[in-house]
Amino acid sequence: MYGMLINGLHTFNDLGLVATSRPRIQLPEPKLEYLQIPGRQESIDISESLAGEVLYEMREGCFEFIVANKNKWSETCHRVKTLIHGKSVKLSLDDEPLFYYQGRMWVSDFKSDKNYSTLTLNYKLQPYKYSVDDSDGVHT
Numbered sequence: 001m002y003g004m005l006i007n008g009l010h011t012f013n014d015l016g017l018v019a020t021s022r023p024r025i026q027l028p029e030p031k032l033e034y035l036q037i038p039g040r041q042e043s044i045d046i047s048e049s050l051a052g053e054v055l056y057e058m059r060e061g062c063f064e065f066i067v068a069n070k071n072k073w074s075e076t077c078h079r080v081k082t083l084i085h086g087k088s089v090k091l092s093l094d095d096e097p098l099f100y101y102q103g104r105m106w107v108s109d110f111k112s113d114k115n116y117s118t119l120t121l122n123y124k125l126q127p128y129k130y131s132v133d134d135s136d137g138v139h140t
Contacts, residue, residue, distance in 0.1 A: 004063075005092045006084055006105065015083075016076050017065035017119065023093055025101060028056035028127035056127035059101070062108060067117040080119060081107055091125065092132075099129040099139065 002022045003011040011017040031054070034043035047054050067076050085107045092100040103125030111118045128138045 003094050005094075005100075006089050007087070008090075009083060011065060012068065015080060016068040016072060017080075018068050020064045020066060020118070022095070023063050024061075025091075025093065025123075025125065025129070026059050026061040028059045031055045031057060058103065059125040059127060060123065062120050062122045064118055064120045067119060070112075070117055073112060073117045077107075077110055077119065080121075084121065089123075091123070096129070098132055100132060101125045101129050 001012060002019050003013070003017070004019075004023055005011075009015055011019065030047065032045070032047045033049075035046050036043050067073050069076070084105050087105065088103070089105045090100050090102055091105070103123055105121050105123045107119065108122040109118070109120035130138055
């Protein structure tokens with residue numbers, strides 16, 4: 001079973017949420033800049049000219065979870081809304097325990113039927129992942 005830590009709370013162990021698929025953080029889109037020169041057919045790539053390196057957009061995506069105990073659906077939703085919805089977060093995936101991401105998360109969808117209930121968390125995270133051991137630095 002796969003999960004993640006969100007501000008120190010584990011999605012399964014603490015919140016009773018089971019990921020519907022293996023959680024993955026989307027790659028950030030590079031901020032690409034091109035300069036059009038009159039009389040030239042092609043553009044000049046100036047993506048690295050100002051900062052000396054390519055800069056990146058925020059990472060955006062979502063995670064879908066099943067509420068493990070359907071009898072605690074209301075309690076789980078209230079807890080997630082109180083602890084996570086709209087909050088600044090530090091997020092680390094079970095698959096990447098040596099790294100974390102920073103940004104914001106919010107609840108975007110609740111669904112419930114006779115079989116199970118789902119909850120969707122959207123995220124907008126900084127483009128870099130950070131090492132829990134500061135000596136490793138920042139990674140894309």
